[in-house]
Amino acid sequence: MDLLSIGRITGTLSTWWWLLLSLAFFLYIATDGTDLGAGIFALFSRDEEERGAIMASMAGMWDGNESWLVVAGGVLFGAFPLVYGSAFNYLMIPLAFALWGIISRAVAFEFHVHAKKSKSFWGWAFAVGSLFPTFFAGVALGAVLQGFPMKSGLAMQSALAAHGINVHDYTTPIMHFSGGVFAFLTPFSIWTGVGAVIAASLAGGLYLCARFIPGDPIHERARSWTNVVSLLALAAIVITLIWSYAIFPWASDKWTGSDWWVWLIWFVIVLFFAFKSSTNHAARRDFSAMMWGIGVVALLWTAMWATIFPYIVPNTWTIAQAANPADSIAVFTLFMTGFFPIMIMYNWYQIWVFRGRFSKKMAYGAH
Amino acid sequence: MFLHARFTTNHIFTEYCNVGIYFAGLWCSKNFLIHKIYIGVEVMVIENSLPILLSRLDFAWITSMHILWTPMTIGMSWLLFIMEVVWLRTGDERWYKINRFVEKIFLINFGAGVATGVTMEMAFGILYGPFSQAVGPFFGNILGFETITAFMYEAGFIGLMVFGWGKIGKGMHLFATFNVALASSLSAMWILVANSWMQTPDGIFLKDGLFQVKNWWHAIFNNNFQWGFPHMWVACVELALFALVGLSGFFILKNRNADLFTKLLKPTLLALIIVTPVQIYIGDSIGRVVAQTQPTSLAAMEGHYHTYLPDGKVNTGWHLIAIPNAKNDGNVFAITIPYVLSILETHTLNGKVPGMDSFPANDRPDVWVPFYSFRVMVAIGFFLFFIAIWGNWLRLRGKLNASELRKRPWFLRALVFSAFLPYLAIWCGWWTREVGRQPWVVNGLMRTYQGASHMPVAAEIFWWIGYIIFELTVWAGSWYFFTRVIKKGVDGIPDSSTLFEHDHTDDADIKAGGGHVTPTFASKPMLRSDR
Numbered sequence: 001m002d003l004l005s006i007g008r009i010t011g012t013l014s015t016w017w018w019l020l021l022s023l024a025f026f027l028y029i030a031t032d033g034t035d036l037g038a039g040i041f042a043l044f045s046r047d048e049e050e051r052g053a054i055m056a057s058m059a060g061m062w063d064g065n066e067s068w069l070v071v072a073g074g075v076l077f078g079a080f081p082l083v084y085g086s087a088f089n090y091l092m093i094p095l096a097f098a099l100w101g102i103i104s105r106a107v108a109f110e111f112h113v114h115a116k117k118s119k120s121f122w123g124w125a126f127a128v129g130s131l132f133p134t135f136f137a138g139v140a141l142g143a144v145l146q147g148f149p150m151k152s153g154l155a156m157q158s159a160l161a162a163h164g165i166n167v168h169d170y171t172t173p174i175m176h177f178s179g180g181v182f183a184f185l186t187p188f189s190i191w192t193g194v195g196a197v198i199a200a201s202l203a204g205g206l207y208l209c210a211r212f213i214p215g216d217p218i219h220e221r222a223r224s225w226t227n228v229v230s231l232l233a234l235a236a237i238v239i240t241l242i243w244s245y246a247i248f249p250w251a252s253d254k255w256t257g258s259d260w261w262v263w264l265i266w267f268v269i270v271l272f273f274a275f276k277s278s279t280n281h282a283a284r285r286d287f288s289a290m291m292w293g294i295g296v297v298a299l300l301w302t303a304m305w306a307t308i309f310p311y312i313v314p315n316t317w318t319i320a321q322a323a324n325p326a327d328s329i330a331v332f333t334l335f336m337t338g339f340f341p342i343m344i345m346y347n348w349y350q351i352w353v354f355r356g357r358f359s360k361k362m363a364y365g366a367h
Numbered sequence: 368m369f370l371h372a373r374f375t376t377n378h379i380f381t382e383y384c385n386v387g388i389y390f391a392g393l394w395c396s397k398n399f400l401i402h403k404i405y406i407g408v409e410v411m412v413i414e415n416s417l418p419i420l421l422s423r424l425d426f427a428w429i430t431s432m433h434i435l436w437t438p439m440t441i442g443m444s445w446l447l448f449i450m451e452v453v454w455l456r457t458g459d460e461r462w463y464k465i466n467r468f469v470e471k472i473f474l475i476n477f478g479a480g481v482a483t484g485v486t487m488e489m490a491f492g493i494l495y496g497p498f499s500q501a502v503g504p505f506f507g508n509i510l511g512f513e514t515i516t517a518f519m520y521e522a523g524f525i526g527l528m529v530f531g532w533g534k535i536g537k538g539m540h541l542f543a544t545f546n547v548a549l550a551s552s553l554s555a556m557w558i559l560v561a562n563s564w565m566q567t568p569d570g571i572f573l574k575d576g577l578f579q580v581k582n583w584w585h586a587i588f589n590n591n592f593q594w595g596f597p598h599m600w601v602a603c604v605e606l607a608l609f610a611l612v613g614l615s616g617f618f619i620l621k622n623r624n625a626d627l628f629t630k631l632l633k634p635t636l637l638a639l640i641i642v643t644p645v646q647i648y649i650g651d652s653i654g655r656v657v658a659q660t661q662p663t664s665l666a667a668m669e670g671h672y673h674t675y676l677p678d679g680k681v682n683t684g685w686h687l688i689a690i691p692n693a694k695n696d697g698n699v700f701a702i703t704i705p706y707v708l709s710i711l712e713t714h715t716l717n718g719k720v721p722g723m724d725s726f727p728a729n730d731r732p733d734v735w736v737p738f739y740s741f742r743v744m745v746a747i748g749f750f751l752f753f754i755a756i757w758g759n760w761l762r763l764r765g766k767l768n769a770s771e772l773r774k775r776p777w778f779l780r781a782l783v784f785s786a787f788l789p790y791l792a793i794w795c796g797w798w799t800r801e802v803g804r805q806p807w808v809v810n811g812l813m814r815t816y817q818g819a820s821h822m823p824v825a826a827e828i829f830w831w832i833g834y835i836i837f838e839l840t841v842w843a844g845s846w847y848f849f850t851r852v853i854k855k856g857v858d859g860i861p862d863s864s865t866l867f868e869h870d871h872t873d874d875a876d877i878k879a880g881g882g883h884v885t886p887t888f889a890s891k892p893m894l895r896s897d898r
Binding site for chain 1: 413416417418419422474475478479481482483484485486488489491492493495496497498499500501502503504505506507508510511512513514515516518519520522523524525526527529530531534535574575576577579580583816817819820821822823824825826829830833837838840841844845848851852
């Protein structure tokens with residue numbers, strides 16, 4: 001076999017970008033997950049001062065964190081445009097709601113500072129704007145795991161036909177999304193939405209504990225919040241695994257195949273990380289608790305992508321089918337791979353600069 | 368370069384025929400221009416049917432509302448960088464104050480830009496999925512470059528730039544400001560590469576339904592990009608300069624910190640006497656590129672329907688005002704100046720300029736939007752040049768000081784008015800560009816209706832109404848808070864000497880995870896009114 005055949009190189013590079021896509025999504029979940037979770041926590045804040053303090057605690061970082069979502073979108077468009085153009089079409093409604101949440105949240109950060117009379121409005125816009133992207137991103141993830149219908153030809157055929165216009169002479173070999181607007185909506189996708197809210201709530205709780213001074217009202221409330229939500233999160237993981245096992249043959253085949261023991265060991269490691277997170281939390285080593293918690297997310301995320309392989313969208317797009325032509329993927333690799341370590345470095349530097357604990361009063365004043 | 372474009376397009380056209388897709392190449396010979404689009408009514412452009420019109424409106428709305436914010440970020444970041452350099456070199460506190468004041472407006476603007484920008488990144492796939500798939504090998508790569516090199520880069524440094532005062536060293540802060548400026552300009556460059564390529568799609572071939580890249584150099588530095596990017600970038604700088612001019616005018620008019628803002632006004636007006644005519648020159652250059660590469664777009668911009676007059680002579684008339692008829696094949700009314708069109712486009716008295724009747728009815732864009740938005744943009748360009756001349760003329764006569772300026776309220780009002788005009792000009796320019804390209808999404812190669820996503824009309828309306836609500840909220844909110852910042856003014860901004868004075872009372876044994884940490888966030892100036 002020719003080791004340097006174009007097909008082989010394309011396959012390798014596409015898989016590489018599939019990994020980087022996974023990394024970008026993971027970094028988004030790991031960094032912005034805590035921000036979003038803190039926003040969900042702020043839904044239950046008793047006063048505007050507390051919401052303002054929570055917002056101030058992430059003021060210098062949230063946009064950098066959120067940018068990982070944009071990077072993931074950019075990688076998807078740059079390396080797998082066939083998936084980008086069909087999956088986003090499929091996810092129109094959940095993405096619209098998630099984006100509206102993101103918009104509300106982004107402007108709330110800027111406006112809450114300047115507002116006087118409308119402070120509570122922007123505080124709520126921040127909190128609800130944190131809940132929506134989390135829930136609908138979860139819905140979108142569940143929907144993608146279920147796959148979607150596709151066909152080739154003119155995508156707008158039916159909408160045009162409904163308006164008396166029939167185009168007969170357009171053909172293309174490209175497969176585009178062909179299902180209904182609500183194709184994404186299933187009990188499973190709603191559940192993954194709920195699951196995402198629970199997971200983010202836990203991350204947000206751990207973050208707030210690490211961010212605020214022990215004894216501060218926010219720290220103490222976040223502590224009891226985390227204790228409750230961690231149990232919910234454990235239950236959510238188990239339910240999601242069982243549900244996925246039941247409805248996704250591509251998952252159950254892998255998990256119970258000849259390599260079943262790898263998955264079992266992996267799951268034990270997940271439980272160990274969760275245990276460490278919880279003991280560190282109990283011992284008030286809040287930063288460690290948060291990092292162990294992020295470790296759980298990393299392990300589960302890796303397991304999910306390993307289960308999906310060689311698909312990007314299960315039963316819909318494989319890496320090979322979805323990859324860009326060799327030339328494009330090579331150029332993308334050449335110019336963009338090097339940016340990943342750089343981006344991680346300055347995202348880290350930014351978080352480092354804005355480290356340090358807050359108290360409610362202090363943060364609100366600084367805000 | 369242009370000859371090359373001709374060749375490639377013909378080549379692409381053949382490829383299309385091979386895979387059985389029907390496309391009309393603008394530069395292909397007329398024999399190929401057969402349109403088999405079956406419509407019940409007479410001739411109608413499918414792009415103007417409700418489902419496609421709505422998908423266009425959906426995209427046009429979010430794009431128009433996004434470009435309200437980005438030019439300020441791109442242009443103003445360089446001006447902030449310059450002010451910071453001047454402050455650091457001269458130690459003149461006034462530049463620091465102006466910098467910190469303008470930065471507040473910059474930050475609100477940036478937040479609105481991010482809020483509306485994340486949508487843009489996803490909207491190609493949501494609203495124009497089949498387009499995104501087909502152009503993915505080039506266009507997708509470029510958008511990927513944009514998000515990775517520019518968007519993330521910018522977001523990374525903006526936090527440091529805005530919240531890092533007093534927390535990072537002065538040199539590091541200047542570096543952060545510089546990177547914000549560079550990143551946002553890079554971002555603009557990639558976006559203009561992508562959009563210009565849609566106007567003059569060069570360097571690609573069609574295979575398996577995908578526009579694959581044959582020559583990256585030709586695709587990136589396509590004809591339209593060579594002038595399109597400078598035009599947009601200079602527009603951003605011009606907009607930012609006029610924002611400073613407008614702010615200065617307002618403060619001097621209200622007699623608040625009048626001396627400080629007169630100091631700002633001088634170099635700004637001086638920069639504008641260079642920038643405004645340069646922009647007019649660049650605008651003329653991009654106009655000639657459009658004339659050569661997108662003759663239908665040019666015909667629409669000029670409301671030029673008939674190549675020849677009824678007596679067989681070349682139609683050289685340029686319309687000052689025109690009212691196109693409903694069938695889009697002539698003007699109901701027009702004020703026409705003979706010879707001007709030929710002079711503008713061919714630099715000869717009687718040169719032939721192809722009118723709309725040189726092209727099949729299906730290939731003609733709407734005339735209303737390109738015709739009038741083009742004229743408004745040009746008028747604004749010249750008006751802003753006039754303002755720059757006016758201001759510098761006052762300066763030559765030694766009248767550019769606070770007391771003399773306050774005797775000329777109409778000049779100051781004109782400055783404030785001018786701050787709004789670049790926004791309108793940029794809108795109009797983009798509307799001209801995008802509507803003029805219709806019915807193509809990729810000029811001459813892919814029709815807009817072929818690129819639209821699979822979605823019912825109800826979903827399109829849902830999207831549009833949602834974004835009308837959210838984008839208007841962002842817009843109204845931003846304007847409200849701009850006025851709040853302006854009302855507060857520069858007086859509350861503490862001196863730069865307070866930047867590194869940390870409040871050491873509350874950092875006793877407080878540690879974040881792991882490191883040795885002091886809660887520098889709550890340093891004194893931050894606690895006061897400067898947020």
